[in-house]
Amino acid sequence: MSDSRYKVRVSKDYLVFCSGHFITYLGDQCERIHGHNYRVAVEVEDDLDQNHYVFDFIALKDLTHAITDELDHRMLLPTESTQILLEDDGPNWRVRYQDRYWSFPRNECALLPIANTTAELLANYIAGRLREALTSRGLALPRVMRVEVEESFGQSAEVEWRK
Numbered sequence: 001m002s003d004s005r006y007k008v009r010v011s012k013d014y015l016v017f018c019s020g021h022f023i024t025y026l027g028d029q030c031e032r033i034h035g036h037n038y039r040v041a042v043e044v045e046d047d048l049d050q051n052h053y054v055f056d057f058i059a060l061k062d063l064t065h066a067i068t069d070e071l072d073h074r075m076l077l078p079t080e081s082t083q084i085l086l087e088d089d090g091p092n093w094r095v096r097y098q099d100r101y102w103s104f105p106r107n108e109c110a111l112l113p114i115a116n117t118t119a120e121l122l123a124n125y126i127a128g129r130l131r132e133a134l135t136s137r138g139l140a141l142p143r144v145m146r147v148e149v150e151e152s153f154g155q156s157a158e159v160e161w162r163k
């Protein structure tokens with residue numbers, strides 16, 4: 001029996017999203033609005049398939065790119081926050097945090113079912129979307145999947161998911 005373990009990783013220059021956000025922290029603090037050129041890397045571990053692939057690079061890049069494209073040039077807004085509240089404002093989303101508020105055109109926003117737009121929760125969101133994409137295409141889920149989101153050079157968060 002072989003001891004070899006295999007992993008593939010994609011971290012292409014185009015697996016990026018340039019987006020606005022702000023997070024809450026320490027219970028009663030809220031950042032000023034700002035943006036990042038987020039970079040995404042995805043790793044998959046599994047046995048080799050009939051092609052001697054862990055996972056086809058091309059499919060992994062395409063699936064990931066479809067998700068980063070939805071986030072690119074958008075204001076990232078959390079829908080599960082108890083502090084950042086979204087209100088219907090006609091063509092806009094009015095976003096409140098205590099006595100501060102912002103208004104963004106709906107089609108310039110990405111509403112995400114997460115509690116805060118931290119790099120950690122963005123990574124987990126992308127991992128969830130990748131799992132959904134695999135399942136909806138009838139593809140087997142890999143044994144291990146990791147998604148890394150880098151906010152800026154030298155600071156990133158990673159989530160690992162195991163089957």
Ligand SMILES: Nc1nc2c(c(=O)[nH]1)N=C([C@H](O)[C@H](O)COP(=O)(O)OP(=O)(O)OP(=O)(O)O)CN2
Nearest residue numbers: 022023031034036117118119120151152153155157
């Ligand atoms: N574990 C995490 N910590 C922080 C997150 C996060 O997502 N996960 N996010 C932030 C902020 O959103 C913030 O944008 C990052 O702040 P900062 O490190 O100050 O950003 P810079 O890129 O400007 O860093 P410099 O090293 O000062 O250039 C905070 N923490």
